[in-house]
Amino acid sequence: MTQNNKSSVTENMGDGISLSRRNLLKQAGCVSATVLGVGAGGAASTVLAQGTASPRQERIPVREAFETLTARESEILDALVSRILPSDENGPGAHEARVVHYIDRILAGPAGNLRELYASAIEAVEAYSGSHGGGSFTALDEDGQDAVLVAMEAGDMEGFPGSSAAFFNLVRTHTIEGAFSDPYYGGNRDFIGWDLLGYPGVRMGSSPADVQMGEDLPPSRQSAYDMAPYTKDPVSRPAANGGAAHGD
Amino acid sequence: MATELPRTQVVVIGLGAVGGVAVLPLVNAGIRVTGLEAGSWLSTRDFAPDELRNNIRDWPQSVGKAKQEIPTVRPDDSSVATQGSGHPMMNAVGGTSLHYWAQSWRLNPWDFKVVSETTRRYGVERLPKDSTVEDWPLSYTDLEPFYDRVEHAVGVSGYAGNVKGTILPQGNRFEGARSREYPMPGLRSSGFTDMMSDAARKLGWHPFQAPAAINSEVYGQRPGCFYHGFCDRGGCHVSAKGSTAVTTIPEAMKSGLLTVTTHARVLRIDNDANGRATGVTYTRGGETFFQPADVVLLASHTYENSRLLLLSTSSEFPRGLANNAEQVGKHYFSHHQGAPVLALFPHNLNNWYGLPAQGVAIDEWADDNFDHSSLDFIGGGNLWAHTDRKPIAAGKMSTFGKAPTWGKEWKAFLMKNADRYNVSYIQKTTLPYEGNYLDLDPDVKDALGLPVLRITARYRENELKIAAFTQDKMEEWYRAAGATDIIRAGLGNTMGASTHAYGGTRMGDRASTNVVDRFGFAHEVPNLGILGASVMGTSGARNPTLTAQALAWRTVSHLLQHWQSIVG
Numbered sequence: 137m138t139q140n141n142k143s144s145v146t147e148n149m150g151d152g153i154s155l156s157r158r159n160l161l162k163q164a165g166c167v168s169a170t171v172l173g174v175g176a177g178g179a180a181s182t183v184l185a186q187g188t189a190s191p192r193q194e195r196i197p198v199r200e201a202f203e204t205l206t207a208r209e210s211e212i213l214d215a216l217v218s219r220i221l222p223s224d225e226n227g228p229g230a231h232e233a234r235v236v237h238y239i240d241r242i243l244a245g246p247a248g249n250l251r252e253l254y255a256s257a258i259e260a261v262e263a264y265s266g267s268h269g270g271g272s273f274t275a276l277d278e279d280g281q282d283a284v285l286v287a288m289e290a291g292d293m294e295g296f297p298g299s300s301a302a303f304f305n306l307v308r309t310h311t312i313e314g315a316f317s318d319p320y321y322g323g324n325r326d327f328i329g330w331d332l333l334g335y336p337g338v339r340m341g342s343s344p345a346d347v348q349m350g351e352d353l354p355p356s357r358q359s360a361y362d363m364a365p366y367t368k369d370p371v372s373r374p375a376a377n378g379g380a381a382h383g384d
Numbered sequence: 385m386a387t388e389l390p391r392t393q394v395v396v397i398g399l400g401a402v403g404g405v406a407v408l409p410l411v412n413a414g415i416r417v418t419g420l421e422a423g424s425w426l427s428t429r430d431f432a433p434d435e436l437r438n439n440i441r442d443w444p445q446s447v448g449k450a451k452q453e454i455p456t457v458r459p460d461d462s463s464v465a466t467q468g469s470g471h472p473m474m475n476a477v478g479g480t481s482l483h484y485w486a487q488s489w490r491l492n493p494w495d496f497k498v499v500s501e502t503t504r505r506y507g508v509e510r511l512p513k514d515s516t517v518e519d520w521p522l523s524y525t526d527l528e529p530f531y532d533r534v535e536h537a538v539g540v541s542g543y544a545g546n547v548k549g550t551i552l553p554q555g556n557r558f559e560g561a562r563s564r565e566y567p568m569p570g571l572r573s574s575g576f577t578d579m580m581s582d583a584a585r586k587l588g589w590h591p592f593q594a595p596a597a598i599n600s601e602v603y604g605q606r607p608g609c610f611y612h613g614f615c616d617r618g619g620c621h622v623s624a625k626g627s628t629a630v631t632t633i634p635e636a637m638k639s640g641l642l643t644v645t646t647h648a649r650v651l652r653i654d655n656d657a658n659g660r661a662t663g664v665t666y667t668r669g670g671e672t673f674f675q676p677a678d679v680v681l682l683a684s685h686t687y688e689n690s691r692l693l694l695l696s697t698s699s700e701f702p703r704g705l706a707n708n709a710e711q712v713g714k715h716y717f718s719h720h721q722g723a724p725v726l727a728l729f730p731h732n733l734n735n736w737y738g739l740p741a742q743g744v745a746i747d748e749w750a751d752d753n754f755d756h757s758s759l760d761f762i763g764g765g766n767l768w769a770h771t772d773r774k775p776i777a778a779g780k781m782s783t784f785g786k787a788p789t790w791g792k793e794w795k796a797f798l799m800k801n802a803d804r805y806n807v808s809y810i811q812k813t814t815l816p817y818e819g820n821y822l823d824l825d826p827d828v829k830d831a832l833g834l835p836v837l838r839i840t841a842r843y844r845e846n847e848l849k850i851a852a853f854t855q856d857k858m859e860e861w862y863r864a865a866g867a868t869d870i871i872r873a874g875l876g877n878t879m880g881a882s883t884h885a886y887g888g889t890r891m892g893d894r895a896s897t898n899v900v901d902r903f904g905f906a907h908e909v910p911n912l913g914i915l916g917a918s919v920m921g922t923s924g925a926r927n928p929t930l931t932a933q934a935l936a937w938r939t940v941s942h943l944l945q946h947w948q949s950i951v952g
Binding site: 219220221222224226227229246282285289308309312313315316317318320321329330332333334335336338339340341342344346347348349350351353360361363365366 | 435440441575732776779780790791795
């Protein structure tokens with residue numbers, strides 16, 4: 137998911153000049169960052185010059201299309217995984233890491249056999265929430281949502297093809313995978329998950345000093361597929377175009 | 385009808401860890417060899433540092449033969465067998481040696497003589513009652529020259545502990561005598577492994593970096609390890625790991641005598657009316673071929689070795705090739721490597737870039753390295769504290785009873801502790817038993833309509849007692865290193881499908897209890913050699929690959945010395 141399937145997204149660079157990120161990256165292949173910087177203001181040149189090191193607060197959420205989840209399903213699922221790995225005073229969580237995008241993509245691909253299970257489970261969550269005073273899961277407050285998850289984890293909810301506890305374990309596993317896998321797969325946006333764990337990121341090697349206790353390595357801020365050997369693309373790309381925007 | 389191909393001298397089924405080694409001495413002797421491999425060639429460009437793909441999705445870029453024939457498993461005859469989610473076999477040139485940890489141990493001398501040594505030291509009544517264990521028909525000393533050849537051919541790093549009887553403090557003082565040191569020094573230590581080594585010395589133990597088929601320095605044309613931390617189920621991005629795909633196979637191909645046929649799915653080994661193997665039938669791209677050969681070497685994974693023999697029925701072998709004595713599938717066991725101890729430390733360990741083969745071993749409690757007179761079991765376990773941490777695995781870490789498993793408190797726990805835990809790896813002496821075996825599943829079929837293998841096996845009292853004993857030792861070690869919290873996993877029950885799978889075509893002099901003779905050729909089919917851990921009758925407390933590779937080299941060496949009598 138580096139640059140081939142990006143939606144055409146408009147980014148406000150903070151200085152009143154809007155640029156399409158796709159166009160920005162297209163141009164980066166043939167126009168130097170300095171030239172672009174002149175045209176687009178300081179923020180753009182910063183993004184290009186720093187490549188993957190772009191601070192996440194400068195990013196604007198991208199509304200990439202879901203591949204198989206419906207809009208409503210994605211909202212409910214997003215609320216659900218956000219209770220498993222919440223956003224709080226300790227930092228961003230499953231929502232910001234775009235765990236639902238990860239789940240959407242596996243349901244449209246390698247875990248396609250689970251698509252119907254997710255559909256049933258989301259319906260069951262809604263039914264349970266409705267019968268417990270919420271109307272919808274997304275209308276419940278955090279405590280109310282947590283109570284639904286407690287019931288699901290305990291196996292006390294009906295409407296699941298298997299037990300609700302089995303689905304809870306599944307969605308918890310997918311939340312972990314989405315939050316902590318390589319951002320190539322649609323989650324772990326801007327390395328939110330790896331930062332949360334203190335994982336300094338994939339790199340090609342480590343030195344003896346790097347693996348001493350107390351060493352605090354700076355994050356590498358790259359996907360495995362930013363690394364030239366793994367793109368499997370015979371044409372090498374300019375560095376500035378090599379995956380500058382993880383998760384979008 | 386199968387298309388008959390031109391005759392070859394030796395056909396090797398499977399170009400993995402053992403088949404990939406066997407081809408080298410064959411072509412060096414001028415023998416023409418055809419290697420049939422179900423998978424494809426992979427290159428360093430396929431080995432991205434990607435935990436999801438390697439560890440969760442099981443290498444989707446490889447051909448999925450193994451995925452279509454996952455064995456079913458049950459603990460005993462009265463239980464229902466169910467199919468698991470994965471197969472430890474890897475389909476690619478290099479096989480499991482591409483993505484294994486590459487720990488490359490020799491067995492202890494005791495492992496070859498469990499029956500006679502136990503009888504001598506403690507009395508025959510100490511052998512577990514329903515075990516079918518036999519002494520190997522060869523000793524450690526017989527295998528030593530072949531260990532040595534493999535260590536140099538694939539490149540093993542490590543510290544010798546015993547060279548011709550001289551004990552060396554940097555290595556394993558309990559090992560059998562070696563003819564010379566390893567070709568390279570051991571992998572480097574880290575802050576964590578240094579801490580564990582110091583703790584072991586405080587306890588009076590003798591820690592050492594165990595051997596690995598991973599370069600610690602430039603070896604031939606291949607570089608030393610980069611330590612990027614994706615060795616576990618990952619291929620090496622710089623070819624520092626001594627997979628046969630980057631060592632013995634390309635070396636053998638230089639001769640022009642080795643033909644590698646990829647995407648070849650072997651259906652059966654054929655035989656004539658005299659009970660001799662005539663060649664191999666396989667499918668490739670929807671077509672069926674027959675490859676005639678003077679000698680057939682069966683070198684797939686332990687499970688597939690038994691399965692292919694059982695599938696190769698004929699009027700001469702109605703219960704499967706080389707199975708008239710009904711020993712194919714018997715004496716099966718998978719290594720008891722489970723039942724780990726988990727430790728939580730009060731500080732970060734910085735293990736993010738470690739390899740599973742980089743760590744500290746304690747051999748004091750392995751096999752018969754300690755006195756069992758007052759104990760109620762035989763054998764033991766090797767304690768291994770290793771580096772290796774990846775983010776999804778860290779996200780799934782135990783909360784040690786200190787936090788819930790989801791929500792705000794869980795997140796806070798993960799943020800604090802993701803780099804503070806360690807999980808031990810304890811390999812335990814495991815034995816074959818009556819009632820533990822492999823056969824064809826009566827119901828479950830693969831994509832070609834052929835039955836998958838069924839595993840019927842469980843650990844017995846001896847293995848569970850070793851597990852409890854070694855957990856005590858492991859906890860003592862972690863506590864000495866400063867661990868604040870310890871969890872012991874359950875001791876184990878069913879023997880599931882494992883990368884460390886043994887038996888099914890055991891090696892021994894008695895044709896009534898063994899499939900292959902002391903050199904690895906089938907008692908019932910003189911020109912059929914079987915390579916792999918499927919011929920091993922004991923496991924010791926060690927990874928099996930180096931021993932399986934040394935045995936493969938020895939089988940080929942025997943073939944070359946007795947070519948005329950074996951080919952007939």
